[in-house]
Amino acid sequence: MSSFSFKTIVLSFAALAALPASAQEKVLNLYSSRHYQTDDALYTGFTRLTGIKVNRIEAGEDALIERIRNEGERSPGDVLVTVDAGRLWRAEQLGMFQPIKSAVLDQRIPANLREPGGHWFGFSTRARLIAYNKAKVKAGEIATYEDLADPKWKGRVCMRSSTNIYNLSLLGAMIDHLGEQKAEQWAQGVRSNLAVEPKGGDTDQLKSVAAGQCDVTITNQYYYARLLRSQKPDERQVGERVGIVFPNQKTWGTHVNISGAGVMKHAPNREAAIRFLEYLASDEAQRYFADGNNEWPVVAGVKVDNPVLAEFPDFKRDALNVAMLGKNQPNAQRIYDRVAWK
Ligand SMILES: [Fe+2]
Numbered sequence: 001m002s003s004f005s006f007k008t009i010v011l012s013f014a015a016l017a018a019l020p021a022s023a024q025e026k027v028l029n030l031y032s033s034r035h036y037q038t039d040d041a042l043y044t045g046f047t048r049l050t051g052i053k054v055n056r057i058e059a060g061e062d063a064l065i066e067r068i069r070n071e072g073e074r075s076p077g078d079v080l081v082t083v084d085a086g087r088l089w090r091a092e093q094l095g096m097f098q099p100i101k102s103a104v105l106d107q108r109i110p111a112n113l114r115e116p117g118g119h120w121f122g123f124s125t126r127a128r129l130i131a132y133n134k135a136k137v138k139a140g141e142i143a144t145y146e147d148l149a150d151p152k153w154k155g156r157v158c159m160r161s162s163t164n165i166y167n168l169s170l171l172g173a174m175i176d177h178l179g180e181q182k183a184e185q186w187a188q189g190v191r192s193n194l195a196v197e198p199k200g201g202d203t204d205q206l207k208s209v210a211a212g213q214c215d216v217t218i219t220n221q222y223y224y225a226r227l228l229r230s231q232k233p234d235e236r237q238v239g240e241r242v243g244i245v246f247p248n249q250k251t252w253g254t255h256v257n258i259s260g261a262g263v264m265k266h267a268p269n270r271e272a273a274i275r276f277l278e279y280l281a282s283d284e285a286q287r288y289f290a291d292g293n294n295e296w297p298v299v300a301g302v303k304v305d306n307p308v309l310a311e312f313p314d315f316k317r318d319a320l321n322v323a324m325l326g327k328n329q330p331n332a333q334r335i336y337d338r339v340a341w342k
Pocket of ligand 1: 220
């Protein structure tokens, strides 16, 4: 087979996938980097309600974005679901979303948890917490993100890499609240307090704290929740050795981020895509979506039956629009580079 005809076959598959819904059965093509079991209930719930079949393409964030870039205008993707406002912002910068105006979404999702132009929307929230070794740190000894830069913690802090989106978004929030100069002093301070060079994910930081390699770290709440709900006794033990703090309750509030989604630029099934986003904001879907990763719903009044989340206190959340985390991302990366936080 010549390379020419092979190319033709690849193109015609892509063209078939992009056929309008009316020419075949009603479908929604969903690109997602979420892969939680409870998400299955979401898709069957949507299909039951609308008769629209959900085709899922699941991959890691970077692989998905690369795929969408390669597909360009021929992309069959209707909705992109991913985590962290910083990643949604990146996809927006790459022109992957189209703006959506929906009274349902505007009314149900708080204004600070969606992109003001309607390019993407938050459907659950996560919080970035301080975690400490209960045997080495007293409750109340650390209360703010800023405290992590205090020389008192020299050689006692574990942090994951600065290129990680969670840390970029956190510093993005700090730039907004403290200004660039103080945000840089903070990054410098934390960097000089590190017990070890940044390595691994949030769960690895929690394990290092539990094992006594360092005393304090930062983690998203669901990693801590996962350890406490684990079937493995050694993982539950890690969770039990660690205390958590909702930082900055007396100042700007704990940094919160989102899992979110937007309608893709070339969505062949645009109406189905909007209906899907509106479905994600329904009470039923909010429970599945949030609970799948031990996160909080964004819609007011929706209760999740989750024993670990129920243990968390009500807390003051940063009210900043999550789109700011993206806007400040290039500055945040420059600061981390300047202070040599790997
Ligand atoms: Fe995560």
